[in-house]
Amino acid sequence: MDKIRIRGGKPLHGSITVGGAKNAALPLMTAALLTDGTLTLTNLPILADINTLCNLLLQHGVAIHMAGAGGDCAGRVVEFTARDITNTTAPYDLVRKMRASVLVLGPLLARCGEAKVSLPGGCAIGARPVDLHIKGLEAMGADIRIEGGYIVAKAPQGGLRGAEYVFPKVSVGATENLLMAATLARGTTVLVNAAREPEVTDLAECLVKMGAKITGIGTDRLTIVGVDRLNGARHMVVPDRIETGTYAMAAAMTGGTLDILNTRMDLIKAAVTALVPAGVEFTEIETNGQTGIRVSRANGELVGVDVMTEPYPGFPTDLQAQMMALMCTARGAGMITETIFENRFMHAPELTRMGARITVHGSSALVRGVERLTGAPVMATDLRASVSLVLAGLAAEGETTVNRVYHLDRGYERLEDKLAACGADIERIRAEDD
């Protein structure tokens, strides 16, 4: 398994270009199943998760044409054409690699009237059930059974029916699955207490380009009037706000200045709201026609603050681990409360191995800042935990080795190259060279 080695203590200076959001790209790719036309996605990030979903879509019969560099499935501009769907089963071997695979359920059911999708199962950060995806589709008339670890779903005669569905809790994935299913249902669907994440909005905007009738985009109440057919479209994936926030914290933690390009401040408002009192300065910039954000420390030191994760527009859970790493070297203490996932503090004991002072009590972690972190071999069990250890390694004295880099490759494109170009002493140790 590849590792990343960092020799810390170097302030980062320079610019980093952010890619399209993984969490927008994945649902957008599954939306290709809704049309026999071609969906062209631009600004698609080159990531392991994108490859995994390409493999799943290929076996459903989707033709994928890459216009971009690289020999693998991901590329900057990719065309997806689901002229005929040849297989409505999403097998365990592909779904278990990536939970977002469950997003093929709504589109397959809406377009083909049936779908058999492996249950994704839990993962390191929590149990992550898909009951709301299932209940919402049942409200639209689907008959759903769980058989042999699979969700086996059938639409009623004549197709899914529009319905009102009130989410008992906010779910990004369930909102996306139901939104896509509703575009081809008969009649009107109203999704109440829907997720408002920018990735949901991006999906809705793409569906509208495909001919879907959706109102309330960007709010927690989406109204969808079903149509008989959707057409192809061209859509640019929204910039990755989590990648943006991660590099912003890297600049602040190392005491450097980064221009983070191809992204927007409004996407990370909640993070900015938390980071400004922590001593981080943000300025909107425009360089060579690209918009971006300049980030540095406001006046020398970081200060502990309290942060609670919440659905958008609140502070994102996908930036919680990075925020914890930042607070490890801040002056004073701060409390981080995780309200979205029940087991998302696995980075805490690893940060402690680097000298951090963190006490976890249930869903809250008290972080007392220390003078400096010290490098150590560390290991993480999920994507954002891994990157929090990279951030800690960049700020620490001495050498840090982050194991299980495959987690990082799910969501960060060329992370070590981007950081090295800004002065970080960071390298990937390939398994074969170790």
Ligand SMILES: CC(=O)N[C@H]1[C@@H](OP(=O)(O)OP(=O)(O)OC[C@H]2O[C@@H](n3ccc(=O)[nH]c3=O)[C@H](O)[C@@H]2O)O[C@H](CO)[C@@H](O)[C@@H]1O
């Ligand atoms: C590919 C993708 O976009 N992943 C993101 C998506 O995950 P994902 O879509 O899986 O997250 P959800 O918003 O659905 O989950 C939020 C909470 O609701 C619970 N829940 C969800 C569905 C359900 O049917 N029943 C249920 O109880 C989950 O266990 C979790 O506690 O949103 C999360 C919350 O912003 C992010 O951390 C993930 O990075």
Ligand SMILES: C=C(OP(=O)(O)O)C(=O)O
């Ligand atoms: C939790 C994440 O992704 P996923 O939902 O794909 O596991 C993430 O992007 O931080």
